[in-house]
Amino acid sequence: MESPALRLLQLLSFDAPRSGQEIADGLGCSRAAVWKQVEVLRSQGVDVVAVSGSGYVLTEPHELLDRAQILSGMPQPQRAQLKRVEILPCVDSTNAELQRRELSQQHAVCLLAERQTAGRGRHGRSWFSPLARNIYLSLGWRFELGLGELSALPLILALATSQALTRCGLVGHCIKWPNDLQLDGHKLGGCLVELQGDANGPCSTVLGVGLNVNMPVAKVPSGYIQQPWVDLDSYLPGISRNEVAAALISALVDYTIRFERSGFDEFMDEWAERDALADQEITLHLGERQISGIARGVTRRGGLRLETGGECRELHAGEVSLGQRG
Numbered sequence: 001m002e003s004p005a006l007r008l009l010q011l012l013s014f015d016a017p018r019s020g021q022e023i024a025d026g027l028g029c030s031r032a033a034v035w036k037q038v039e040v041l042r043s044q045g046v047d048v049v050a051v052s053g054s055g056y057v058l059t060e061p062h063e064l065l066d067r068a069q070i071l072s073g074m075p076q077p078q079r080a081q082l083k084r085v086e087i088l089p090c091v092d093s094t095n096a097e098l099q100r101r102e103l104s105q106q107h108a109v110c111l112l113a114e115r116q117t118a119g120r121g122r123h124g125r126s127w128f129s130p131l132a133r134n135i136y137l138s139l140g141w142r143f144e145l146g147l148g149e150l151s152a153l154p155l156i157l158a159l160a161t162s163q164a165l166t167r168c169g170l171v172g173h174c175i176k177w178p179n180d181l182q183l184d185g186h187k188l189g190g191c192l193v194e195l196q197g198d199a200n201g202p203c204s205t206v207l208g209v210g211l212n213v214n215m216p217v218a219k220v221p222s223g224y225i226q227q228p229w230v231d232l233d234s235y236l237p238g239i240s241r242n243e244v245a246a247a248l249i250s251a252l253v254d255y256t257i258r259f260e261r262s263g264f265d266e267f268m269d270e271w272a273e274r275d276a277l278a279d280q281e282i283t284l285h286l287g288e289r290q291i292s293g294i295a296r297g298v299t300r301r302g303g304l305r306l307e308t309g310g311e312c313r314e315l316h317a318g319e320v321s322l323g324q325r326g
């Protein structure tokens with residue numbers, strides 16, 4: 001692991017203090033350098049307490065991502081489809097990092113980061129990405145399909161994430177079109193598909209998923225996330241990030257391959273089971289414009305079916321809120 005702050009986090013424990021000297025020996029640096037890294041961790045939201053005469057201790061356990069653990073948690077057929085899984089200590093955005101690589105080096109490569117400094121959300125928003133708490137993941141995938149045939153891909157990503165959460169023992173979660181993961185009406189995670197290619201194929205895609213795993217409210221600067229949100233740990237206390245990552249990568253590989261082979265048809269029933277909007281009054285916000293109606297599921301192309309004024313329209317862009325406007 002490259003980052004000194006992360007190496008320090010690895011050395012620190014939450015049940016017994018480690019002396020400054022012990023840590024300095026472990027990191028191969030001076031005690032002054034240890035203190036500097038303690039400050040770095042604190043500035044990134046990790047509570048490190050100095051216990052007089054004993055050293056440093058964490059106020060809560062932190063599980064770091066572990067490549068070997070993630071790979072061993074994946075079934076062999078899915079693991080065999082991947083070229084590489086990389087864990088980055090800190091990056092601006094895993095999606096951006098993958099896109100900076102040559103196209104030939106993106107396919108079947110999965111990047112995870114402990115922290116993002118410029119995590120990207122949908123609609124140009126930023127994605128809050130504190131150190132060692134959540135999952136920030138991007139999978140590169142090259143499709144032989146053309147751009148038009150990939151319109152349901154964002155929904156596939158959400159379905160795969162949802163299935164991974166079920167595998168981890170979560171119940172009651174659903175998807176708000178096109179790809180928000182929700183629990184009790186609060187956002188648990190989101191997906192961001194970025195793609196480039198040809199109308200007739202091939203297309204290179206970067207499939208990004210962010211999941212709130214262990215993010216106590218006190219760790220989020222007020223007003224930073226502009227919608228109600230939850231983390232997985234509140235429902236599955238002690239859930240392992242490595243376990244979630246293994247389940248997520250496996251599901252993404254599995255769903256992506258099935259989608260490439262057969263399209264969205266075979267996922268329609270699964271969508272209906274997970275659809276947070278089914279038969280609800282909603283408003284779709286398209287920039288300045290708003291369209292209200294009743295959500296009636298999705299089409300084979302991944303469009304939202306919106307019943308309005310007695311007819312059903314298929315919509316492919318915009319942001320949904322519950323309820324009618326105007």
Ligand code: BTN
Pocket residue numbers: 092093094095096116118119120121122123125127135136137138180189190191192208209210211
């Ligand atoms: C949303 O707005 O709901 C989508 C959020 C997607 C966040 C993930 S975190 C990993 C990947 N890298 C990014 O910069 N964004 C996506």
